[in-house]
Amino acid sequence: MQSFLEIFDIYLLEAMVNGILLGGVLALLALGLNLIFGVIDVTWICYAELVMIGMYGMYYLVQYYGLPYYVAAPLTILLVAVLGALLHYLVIAPLLGAAPINQLLATGGVLFVLQSFATVAFGIDFRNLGIRLPVLQFAEMHFSYSRLLSFLAALVGMVVIYLFMTRTYTGTAIRAIAQDRQIMALMGVDTKRIYLVTSALGGALAGLAACLLVLQYDVHPFVGLSFGPITFLICVLGGLGNFVGGFVAAFLFAEIISLGGLFSDLEWGYVLAFAFFIIMMFIRPGGLLARRQ
Amino acid sequence: MTLRQLVPWVVGAALIALPFVYRDPYHLHILVLILIWSFAYTSWSMMGRFGLVSLGHGGFMGVGAYVTALLWNHLGISPWIGIPIALVCAGALALIVAYPCFRFRITGHYFALVTLALSGIVLQIITATRDYTGGSLGYTPDRTKGSHLVALQFDDKTTWYLIALGVWGVGLLIWRWVDRSMDRYALEAISEDEDAAAAAGVNVTFEKLKITVISALMTALAGALYCQYQMFISPDTVSGIAVSLQMVFAVVVGGIYVALGPTVGAIITIMLAEGLRIGFGTKAVGWDNLVYGVLLVVFIIFLPKGILGSLLERIKPSSKR
Numbered sequence: 001m002q003s004f005l006e007i008f009d010i011y012l013l014e015a016m017v018n019g020i021l022l023g024g025v026l027a028l029l030a031l032g033l034n035l036i037f038g039v040i041d042v043t044w045i046c047y048a049e050l051v052m053i054g055m056y057g058m059y060y061l062v063q064y065y066g067l068p069y070y071v072a073a074p075l076t077i078l079l080v081a082v083l084g085a086l087l088h089y090l091v092i093a094p095l096l097g098a099a100p101i102n103q104l105l106a107t108g109g110v111l112f113v114l115q116s117f118a119t120v121a122f123g124i125d126f127r128n129l130g131i132r133l134p135v136l137q138f139a140e141m142h143f144s145y146s147r148l149l150s151f152l153a154a155l156v157g158m159v160v161i162y163l164f165m166t167r168t169y170t171g172t173a174i175r176a177i178a179q180d181r182q183i184m185a186l187m188g189v190d191t192k193r194i195y196l197v198t199s200a201l202g203g204a205l206a207g208l209a210a211c212l213l214v215l216q217y218d219v220h221p222f223v224g225l226s227f228g229p230i231t232f233l234i235c236v237l238g239g240l241g242n243f244v245g246g247f248v249a250a251f252l253f254a255e256i257i258s259l260g261g262l263f264s265d266l267e268w269g270y271v272l273a274f275a276f277f278i279i280m281m282f283i284r285p286g287g288l289l290a291r292r293q
Numbered sequence: 294m295t296l297r298q299l300v301p302w303v304v305g306a307a308l309i310a311l312p313f314v315y316r317d318p319y320h321l322h323i324l325v326l327i328l329i330w331s332f333a334y335t336s337w338s339m340m341g342r343f344g345l346v347s348l349g350h351g352g353f354m355g356v357g358a359y360v361t362a363l364l365w366n367h368l369g370i371s372p373w374i375g376i377p378i379a380l381v382c383a384g385a386l387a388l389i390v391a392y393p394c395f396r397f398r399i400t401g402h403y404f405a406l407v408t409l410a411l412s413g414i415v416l417q418i419i420t421a422t423r424d425y426t427g428g429s430l431g432y433t434p435d436r437t438k439g440s441h442l443v444a445l446q447f448d449d450k451t452t453w454y455l456i457a458l459g460v461w462g463v464g465l466l467i468w469r470w471v472d473r474s475m476d477r478y479a480l481e482a483i484s485e486d487e488d489a490a491a492a493a494g495v496n497v498t499f500e501k502l503k504i505t506v507i508s509a510l511m512t513a514l515a516g517a518l519y520c521q522y523q524m525f526i527s528p529d530t531v532s533g534i535a536v537s538l539q540m541v542f543a544v545v546v547g548g549i550y551v552a553l554g555p556t557v558g559a560i561i562t563i564m565l566a567e568g569l570r571i572g573f574g575t576k577a578v579g580w581d582n583l584v585y586g587v588l589l590v591v592f593i594i595f596l597p598k599g600i601l602g603s604l605l606e607r608i609k610p611s612s613k614r
Contacts, residue, residue: 043402045538094594100401101346105545106593108538112586119579221579229413229534236406267421274414281407282393 011262017143019258020251024151025212027250029227030234031158031243032205038178038241039198042092042103046111048228050087050203053114054080054210055219059127069129077207084203085196092199093192111224118221126218150212157208158247161201174198178241230257230270233277238288245288252276252288308458312451321450323567327559328457329519330543334555335464336511337540339471340504342549344484346401347505348537349390349408350512352415355532356383357513358520359419359426362434365444367425372445376517383513384506386411391505395498398487409534416533431527434520445521453522460518461556464511468552471507476500542589548599557601 033047044050057079061072091110095103165171173194177184185191217223234253238245253273260269280288312321337350360379364370370378390411394404419426426432437444447453471477479500482490491497520526529535539562547558566581573580596603 037402043406091590091594098593098597099344101344101405102593102597104402104405105346105541106590108541109586109589109593112538112542112582112589114586116579116582116586120583225534229409232406233410233413236403236410240402240406267417270417271414271421274410274417277410278390278393278407278414281397281399 012259014143015258015262016255018147019255021143021147021151022258023251023254024154025209026227026230026234026254027247028154028157028205028209028212029231030238030246030250031161032202032209033231033235034238034241034243034246035161035174035198035205036202037235038243039174040088040092040096040195041100041181043107043232043240044087044202045104045107045228045232046087046114046224047202047206048224048231049111049114049118050080050083050206051210051213051227052118052219052221052224053083054207055214055217055223056118056122056127057207058211058214059129059219062129063127073208073211076211077204080207080210081200081204084206085200087203088196088199093195115221115224122221124221126220128218129214144216146215150215153208153212157205161205164201170194170197174201230273233274237277237280249288305462309455312454316451318450321454323563325450325453325457325522327556327563328454328461329515329522330563331556331559332457332461332464332518333512333515334540334543334547334559335461335468335552336508336515338544338549338555339468339508339511341541341544343480343504345501345505346405346541347408347508348405348534348541349411350508350540351412351532351534351536352408353383353387353509353512354516354519354536355412355415355419355528356386357516358526358531359432359516361517362432362520362526363425365434371443372517372521373443376445376514379517380510380513383509387506387509388502391502392498395501395505400487409537412532412534412537416528419528419532426528429528431525431530433525436524446524457518457522460514465552467507467511471504472552476503480504539585542585544599545597546588546592546599548602548605550598551602551605554599554601558599561600 029047029051033044036042036044036047054076057076058072061067061075062069065072067075087107087110091106092103095106165175173184173189174197176187177189177191177194181191184194213227217226230253234249235246237253238247238249253276256273256276257269260272311324315321333350333354337347340347357376357379360382361372361375364375364378365372390408393399394407399407420428423429434446437446441447479490479495482493482495483497483500487497516531519531543558543562544555545558546561547556548554562585565584569581569584592599598606
């Protein structure tokens with residue numbers, strides 16, 4: 001037992017727990033992206049930028065309009081959900097018949113728009129909510145309450161989505177469309193409406209992630225670039241559209257980043273995660289949980 | 294027909310003669326930038342036109358620029374040797390990433406996202422090794438004390454204009470060479486249907502790898518040239534996702550399926566950025582990207598063949614490919 005503790009010293013343990021906490025938020029982001037991909041077969045390159053807009057929404061609602069956090073959060077979720085629906089209506093819907101890669105590039109254009117809109121409208125200063133949550137001390141390890149709160153809220157969000165998908169008519173229709181998009185239209189499901197609902201749902205998840213991330217990180221127009229690529233990698237690693245795979249991959253990635261960051265700079269954590277991703281593409285090209293063909 | 298064959302020669306001669314007649318340094322600077330980026334965009338569209346949408350070209354460009362500059366500063370290796378080494382590195386990187394992708398049939402979305410990871414890795418590695426590369430603050434190749442020719446550092450714009458023009462011309466020749474080779478038919482067949490192409494006897498993995506490596510080598514060369522010309526590189530200007538998307542944007546606007554499309558794209562994007570910068574000064578920070586983004590979305594929805602592609606189609610509707 002003594003030798004076990006020597007290997008897993010207290011910092012390592014702390015990094016591992018922090019990795020799990022980070023994984024919760026990443027899993028939430030991956031869930032939103034996977035939902036969009038699984039149902040509409042489109043990758044929103046600008047997903048992290050929606051989160052960034054949501055973070056600004058939180059900042060303005062809390063700092064300028066003086067709303068309490070728990071009032072501002074639902075408003076932000078609603079705002080980003082509307083943005084998600086708009087994105088689908090304005091950009092994706094006209095391109096549904098085009099080559100899939102065009103849809104991806106169009107959302108790349110939206111990424112530029114959102115990023116530069118934030119630069120023009122909000123400036124490039126780093127801003128934060130000014131809410132300082134206490135630090136939890138447990139067995140000589142330090143965890144911030146904001147991380148713990150994000151982790152729990154992300155879990156709750158995912159459970160709610162799970163219940164929605166399995167217990168409601170709309171959720172069932174969404175899952176059915178993910179399986180076969182042609183047949184469902186013949187079965188009397190309004191595909192367009194389902195697409196719009198799914199986009200709004202994906203946006204709402206981005207909004208929830210924004211409410212949680214704004215507790216831990218400062219907002220600036222390029223904040224999306226710091227976790228956007230990671231989210232895509234998680235989704236691809238888990239298999240695009242595979243919810244469980246995305247969940248597992250999120251925690252794997254978060255652990256690698258957190259532990260890599262412990263031994264060296266945080267960037268090396270990211271480099272390790274990227275390298276891990278490329279190696280996994282050799283071994284399991286169809287995603288972590290894909291069946292071997 | 295003879296008149297049409299004459300046009301490239303006349304235009305080429307006029308372009309070569311230009312810096313000897315017209316010497317405004319600012320305008321020459323813009324022209325050099327346009328030529329270097331046109332070359333980079335052309336190299337992207339070598340792959341892009343066959344449906345191989347890569348978002349990793351920012352990575353190749355970063356490798357080209359940083360390897361050349363690092364070899365010069367730390368080991369004193371002349372760019373004449375450094376650039377080939379950088380090209381070999383970029384080619385190896387392309388092979389390492391592309392081979393599993395093509396071998397395991399990673400296409401479309403997956404390919405775009407895997408290559409996105411590549412440009413992310415290169416950006417993070419450059420930032421992480423900040424003791425050598427200067428991190429996000431950027432990096433400057435040392436000014437030479439000896440021969441300008443050995444160091445590939447020239448002070449006058451005319452020399453750079455001619456170098457950039459030459460490289461750009463070679464880029465167009467490579468495009469033409471691919472366009473007239475059997476590889477083009479093979480790659481077009483692959484982009485339509487991989488299984489059918491393989492059944493018809495096309496070596497799918499090999500053809501895709503070939504065009505990817507060519508494209509990566511050209512992009513790395515563009516990165517190295519940009520570094521030697523600007524004498525300053527930072528992770529954000531030569532690598533990362535923003536640069537990759539910028540390439541895609543310029544090519545889509547100019548026209549992805551025609552040889553001069555990327556060049557038209559480069560002219561439009563650089564003029565737009567410069568125009569906004571001069572017109573509005575520091576107030577315009579962010580506006581150029583805002584306009585880019587809106588244009589990109591509008592073009593993909595309404596004019597997927599790009600400006601030049603649509604124009605050429607309008608001019609000669611009879612000679613459809």
